[in-house]
Amino acid sequence: xxxxxxxxxxxxxxxxxxFPERFFERLARExxxxxxxxxxxxxxxxxxxARGLARHGCQVTALDISDSMLEGARGLAxxxxxxxxxxxxxxxxxxxxDGSADLVIAGQCWHWFDxxxxxxEAARLLxxxxxxxxxxxxxxxxxxxxxxxxxxxxxxxxxxxxxxxVHFGFGTGVYPAWFKDVAGAGFVDLESFSFDVAASxxxxxxxxxxxxxxxxxxxxxxxxxxxxxxxxxSLLAExxxxxxxxxxxxxxxxxxxRP
Numbered sequence: 559x560x561x562x563x564x565x566x567x568x569x570x571x572x573x574x575x576x577f578p579e580r581f582f583e584r585l586a587r588e589x590x591x592x593x594x595x596x597x598x599x600x601x602x603x604x605x606x607x608a609r610g611l612a613r614h615g616c617q618v619t620a621l622d623i624s625d626s627m628l629e630g631a632r633g634l635a636x637x638x639x640x641x642x643x644x645x646x647x648x649x650x651x652x653x654x655x656d657g658s659a660d661l662v663i664a665g666q667c668w669h670w671f672d673x674x675x676x677x678x679e680a681a682r683l684l685x686x687x688x689x690x691x692x693x694x695x696x697x698x699x700x701x702x703x704x705x706x707x708x709x710x711x712x713x714x715x716x717x718x719x720x721x722x723x724v725h726f727g728f729g730t731g732v733y734p735a736w737f738k739d740v741a742g743a744g745f746v747d748l749e750s751f752s753f754d755v756a757a758s759x760x761x762x763x764x765x766x767x768x769x770x771x772x773x774x775x776x777x778x779x780x781x782x783x784x785x786x787x788x789x790x791x792s793l794l795a796e797x798x799x800x801x802x803x804x805x806x807x808x809x810x811x812x813x814x815x816r817p
Contacts, residue, residue, distance in 0.1 A: 576610070577693065578809065592614075593614070600649040601649055603627050649667075654683055660688050677740050712771070731809075756807070774786055
């Protein structure tokens with residue numbers, strides 16, 4: 559499956575909910591965030607993590623390989639009057655100096671990287687004692703819920719392999735493989751947390767959110783996406799008429815120290 563999230567940038571900007579504020583509050587309580595911290599956000603996409611870090615007073619450099627995603631991220635940051643240094647660069651070879659970060663974070667993207675190379679690059683960027691955070695904000699499929707119905711529809715239109723996040727998280731939203739990735743790069747004091755939240759979506763915004771997913775807008779043709787979107791609208795009207803929807807999600811984060 560050829561995936562290009564740049565094709566979904568408009569829907570991503572408008573409709574894809576980012577990490578909840580509770581996630582950043584938890585990082586602050588864990589001592590990961592503080593005002594003036596130098597943070598690098600890998601695979602920033604539309605900048606949801608970067609903006610959260612900036613709101614908490616961090617000096618943020620945010621990287622992505624998609625120009626259209628970066629354009630959307632800059633617009634959203636400007637709307638909030640947040641100062642973030644957005645740059646085009648891959649997670650595995652950022653071009654940033656050694657020891658230039660107190661925090662490296664990757665939100666909802668680690669599975670798309672060359673993970674061993676990205677972990678080594680994170681270690682290179684961090685000062686001794688710096689922190690690496692790998693985080694996810696996944697929807698949660700349960701029997702009969704909106705996620706199960708949506709995923710079944712996605713698989714009707716695109717029956718190819720499941721996205722990497724499903725494979726590595728076993729559909730649970732928790733990622734044990736990442737522990738081996740970071741330990742192999744020399745990180746220590748590994749710990750994790752998770753919690754569940756309900757994200758609010760209108761029917762329109764849920765359709766936009768799903769169009770922005772890897773097996774829909776990022777891989778199907780425009781005609782296929784339009785047909786899928788019409789089918790999803792019908793499914794929502796028939797089976798999930800409540801509006802807005804309370805869509806179950808799980809936040810997961812792995813925290814590690816550079817020695």
